[in-house]
Amino acid sequence: MTATAPTGTALPTSDVDPFSHEVLEDPLPMHAELREAGPVVHLARYDVYALARYAEVHAALVDWQQFQSAAGVGLSNFRYEEPWRPPSLLLEADPPRHDAPRRVLQKVLGPRALRRLREGWAADAEALVEEVLARGPAFDAVHSLAATFPLRVFPDAVGIPQPGRENLLPYGDHAFNAFGPDNDLVARGAPRVAELSAWVNAQCRREVLAPVGFGADIWAASDRGDITPEQAPLVVRSLLTAGVDTTVHGISAVLYAFATNPDQWQRLREEPALARVAFDEAVRWESPVQTFFRTATTDVRVGDVVIPEGRKILMFLAAANRDPRRWSDPDRFDLSRDPSGHVGFGMGIHQCAGQHVARLEAEAILTALARRVRTIELDGPTVRHHNNTLRAWESIPVRVRVD
């Protein structure tokens, strides 16, 4: 791969495919190359503009006026292409349509609303950690903890029934693949799309949802007229799409970070209150959500380059989160760093509506582990799971010593 600036123009161009298996296996070298190439780089393969530095990614994220979401936050341009499903009322909407669903969801998932879940989730995390440790000191951190815990607590919090929950991860995996190009990853998910979508849509109906939970809260907002009854199921759908795979790979990321940084695990053991900081530092360091696109609403100037109206812009959140212009020693996972301001949850009006949910899940599981586990280290080769948007894991074998 090369990133070159032809003489006489300010726009470097690169022929890299960010969605190739080679890059998905280890995107860090490409991130570094794109960051160094310039504030904006043309990706010839997809004819899109890429931002990989913190300042530009942050600026594009907050500037919803010039960088819109309603034309899709994937490669596909909804101005010309039919979306694979009815667009999200949050992620794929601009003001003014974005306002009402956002307001409702922000309240339903706000820190104050989550207080009633805290104790229960802490107890659930302790129970899961006990179960896992009882089976022995060696286990797969992805399968035993990271994929298990969110699936135990989150669907209950939303209020969906038990049967079919195994569909959540494959559905999310496909949705996040679908933000990328129409490559083999998308093709692999395609045969099950209709079946999975039908199942997910069925879970969003009022009569299916439990009387208490995020789902019921969203429907209650439609009773008050804050959103319409037609919008309510789509807002519930956004939880089921965005709220499962993200936390599974987010928790995997922080467990991998600790398994490879024993000194940091000791710090957490000494100061368990660092669990929240640790998770955000892992979200910065790994960026479970690697990329999102925007579309230029006008000819927009970035540095010396003008991105023409209507063109797609690929924002590398992950590259911004390790930009040495913003972070000192960015490749280190370091609990003494203040990770505040990372763009792993996005920034601005679309900033992750579920970030407090994700933090609460991670805090619960880390606190429970730190209470019982003296050391945690890798116990065999790790395996990545490739996804067009997510930095994901298949397997992280670990071995622990308990107190």
Add this chain to the structure above:
Amino acid sequence: MVATTPLVPAEATEAATLRVTAKQRQADDVLTLELASPSGGRLRDWTPGSHVDLVLPNGLTRQYSLCGDRWDPHTYRVGVLLEPGSRGGSRYVHEHLQVGDLVGVGGPRNNFPLVPSEEYLFVAGGIGITPILPMLRQAELLGAEWRLLYGGRRRGSMAFLDELAPYGERVVVRPEDEYGLLDLAGFLGAPREGARVYACGPSPLLAALERACADWPPYTLRTERFVAEEGGTPVRTAPFEVELARTGTTLTVTPDVSVLEALNRIGVEVLSSCRRGVCGTCETTVLAGRPDHRDALLDDDERDANDCMYVCVSRSRDERLVLDL
């Protein structure tokens, strides 16, 4: 057209203090202020119906609805009526506040959000037009049916008539000295499903609307009371103390730093993200003292509970705050 707005560096976006960049007469006793960040950065995003708390140089805090263009991220506009008998708030704005002056800002917060609907009926009384103004453009963008009934004492006292003119017959202007009291029933028509009535104005008008909407489906009417100027305690401009209950440490927060910065300086790490009071990440439990809330998250009841604060922007009304840190 090439947008010339450069991408501003992230660090330049803090917007707790704004500069008055324009002061313009709109009608008898009504003027608008335009406000911008001294650093030229983006202001916090807002939605129609939002208000900001302005902390005036004389220490008084007043709430004003935003009535500008949300597609311009660099400017807020508020409308200010000179209230008869005002001593500190609107009189200060009208007589003393100058272009170039700095004001503190809290919010924006929205207690009067525009919910999705196919038909909006807007009713504005006097200065109550300010939150309605951006809603009209929004309704246009959404392709909804809408009409506005706008009342005031005299034509000369009614602001923004020039900006309303292009909307033509959908705006019904009814000065009281020409037409008498507003004909609400005639404007609203027969009760029906699917419409939303948005009203802002003096209490008698809102009470009349509540009666007029009694037979409409629930949640049809949404109102914002135009709050008359109350005494209001001046906000604290002097330094205050923050005690950290878990460690017993006490620190002093001077006007030039945020509580978050002050905590960070002594090595107390509180996770933050947006640093502008919109994301909720820096929520901190308050054990004693009354915070001066400047965030865009808490509603009025939550603010009055005084049990938590967003330390990236909020400050203290009392000499001492005790935080659960």
